[in-house]
Amino acid sequence: MILVCGEALFDVFSENSNGPSIPFHAVIGGSPFNVAVGLARLQAEVGFFGGISKDTLGQKLIDQLDKEGVDTSMVHRSNALTTLSLVQKDANGVPAYTFYGEGAADRMVTAENLPSLRTSPTFIHVGSYTALVKPVSDSLKTLIARHKDSSLISFDPNIRPTVEPDMELWRENTAELAKSADLIKVSDEDLSLIHPGKNPAEIAHNWISGGSKLVVVTRGGDGATGYTADHEVLIKGRKVDVIDTVGAGDTFQAALMAGLNDRHILNRKQLQSIDPETLKGLLETAAEAAAITCSRQGADLPRRSEVNGFAAAAK
Numbered sequence: 001m002i003l004v005c006g007e008a009l010f011d012v013f014s015e016n017s018n019g020p021s022i023p024f025h026a027v028i029g030g031s032p033f034n035v036a037v038g039l040a041r042l043q044a045e046v047g048f049f050g051g052i053s054k055d056t057l058g059q060k061l062i063d064q065l066d067k068e069g070v071d072t073s074m075v076h077r078s079n080a081l082t083t084l085s086l087v088q089k090d091a092n093g094v095p096a097y098t099f100y101g102e103g104a105a106d107r108m109v110t111a112e113n114l115p116s117l118r119t120s121p122t123f124i125h126v127g128s129y130t131a132l133v134k135p136v137s138d139s140l141k142t143l144i145a146r147h148k149d150s151s152l153i154s155f156d157p158n159i160r161p162t163v164e165p166d167m168e169l170w171r172e173n174t175a176e177l178a179k180s181a182d183l184i185k186v187s188d189e190d191l192s193l194i195h196p197g198k199n200p201a202e203i204a205h206n207w208i209s210g211g212s213k214l215v216v217v218t219r220g221g222d223g224a225t226g227y228t229a230d231h232e233v234l235i236k237g238r239k240v241d242v243i244d245t246v247g248a249g250d251t252f253q254a255a256l257m258a259g260l261n262d263r264h265i266l267n268r269k270q271l272q273s274i275d276p277e278t279l280k281g282l283l284e285t286a287a288e289a290a291a292i293t294c295s296r297q298g299a300d301l302p303r304r305s306e307v308n309g310f311a312a313a314a315k
Contacts, residue, residue, distance in 0.1 A: 001071070002039055002257060003121040003151075005049045005140050006032030006130040007106040008061045009083035011097075011246070011298070026057075027298050028064050029085065030106070031128040031158050034247050038254025038289075038301035040069045044261050047071035049115055049143075051136065053105040057082035074115035080105040093244030093294075098162050099129070109136040114143050120150035122266045123183075123257055127156035129163040132173050144180050152271065155181035156253055159190045170194050178207045182268055183260075184215045185253050191217065201227065213271040216283065218252055220245070221294075224283050231276045235283045238291035238310075247299025248290045254301065255289035256282060285311065 011029035014022050032050060039046040048070050052058045054077050061082070065072045083101030090096070101107060107130065124147055130136045144153055157174045164170065171194040178184060184207055191200050204215040204227040218224045223237040259282040265271055288310045292302040302310075 001119075001121045002044055002046045002123040002125065002261065003049060003074070003117075004032050004036040004039065004046060004125045005143065006030065006126060006128055007083060008033040008048070008050055008052050008065075009085055009101070009104075009106060010057055011085045011087045013087050013089075013298075026084075028061060029247070029299050030083075031156070031250050032125070032130070033061070033065075034250035034299045034301060035125060035127075035156075035254045035257075036065065036070045037068045038251055039258055041301055041303040042254060042258035042289075042307070043304050044258045045071075047074055047121070049074040049076075050130065051076050051078055051080070051105040051107070051109040051113070053077070053082040054079055055082055058105060074117075076109055076113040078105045078108060080108050083107070087246065089244055089246075093242050093246075095244065095246050096162075097160060099160065101163075106130055107133050107136050109139050111139045111142045114139055114146075117147070120147045122152060122261065123154050124151045125154040125156075125253070125257065126177070127154075127253075128158035129160045131155070131157075131177060132164055132170065137173070141177075141180075148180060152182045152266065152268065153180050154183040154185070154253075154257060156185045156249070157190050157194070158249065159193045161193065167194055178212060179210050181207075182211075182213045182271055183257075184212050185249075185256060186215070186217055187249055188217055188219045200225070201232070213268055214274065214279075216256065218249060218290075220248075224252070224287060226279045226283050228272060228274060228279070231274075231279065233276050233279045233283060235280060235287060238287050240291045240295040242294045243297050245294050246297075247293050247301060250299060251293040251301045252286045252290040255286040255307065259285055
């Protein structure tokens with residue numbers, strides 16, 4: 001099983017209005033939530049751990065995870081409220097987020113709320129703002145420490161300046177988690193925020209020198225580069241008519257982990273020694289999955305049949 005940890009929330013999209021009122025449209029989201037759903041749609045066995053409210057919105061989050069086939073038995077339910085994320089998209093469909101979540105259920109997870117796992121997951125994935133804000137971040141680091149010897153650790157920094165504007169805190173936290181992470185997926189945009197002007201390849205190799213086995217730097221529509229200690233594999237992006245890019249990075253993350261799971265690359269030695277051709281195939285499939293998400297509105301992650309169909313049509 002792959003265990004995805006972090007926030008589950010509602011993305012609230014505003015619509016254009018010339019009057020005194022602003023129409024809003026709320027959609028289930030949150031980066032780790034999206035990754036969990038994406039993995040389930042790609043037919044991976046996946047569970048979700050995070051704090052989810054007992055309020056009406058929280059129940060909708062649970063219901064959706066259950067509907068998608070994600071194991072929710074490890075979720076911590078509380079009376080704290082559900083986080084809302086106000087999403088505003090630019091002319092290219094690129095989103096900017098403003099979070100309303102102080103004291104919300106996803107942030108208020110403590111070590112006492114961690115699940116008791118009878119068997120260690122193949123992967124434990126963490127990322128986004130729940131890997132930074134306390135107390136949930138400390139709790140997730142405790143979970144990682146408990147299972148690092150028996151599970152692969154996956155990390156996506158997914159920087160959110162509107163949650164915490166201090167980039168030094170993000171930089172320090174990313175460096176700390178990178179030391180524990182076997183797989184790191186990071187966007188070039190995030191790297192430019194925490195390491196402005198620095199070469200992404202240099203950052204990737206620094207993380208690998210610190211113990212990471214595979215680092216993938218995504219570049220939006222321009223593709224991605226995968227780095228191991230021995231190889232550097234570059235792929236081009238997939239061209240589609242972009243509606244928006246909401247959930248594209250989460251889709252890439254889910255497809256990458258699903259691909260590793262499908263190929264039974266499930267320990268550090270296998271991850272470290274992945275050959276260039278296999279890595280290229282993994283990155284291409286992840287890019288194809290992300291392209292599908294970009295071709296429709298919101299974080300509507302693709303199913304396995306859609307990804308297979310996209311790849312077949314591209315040949």
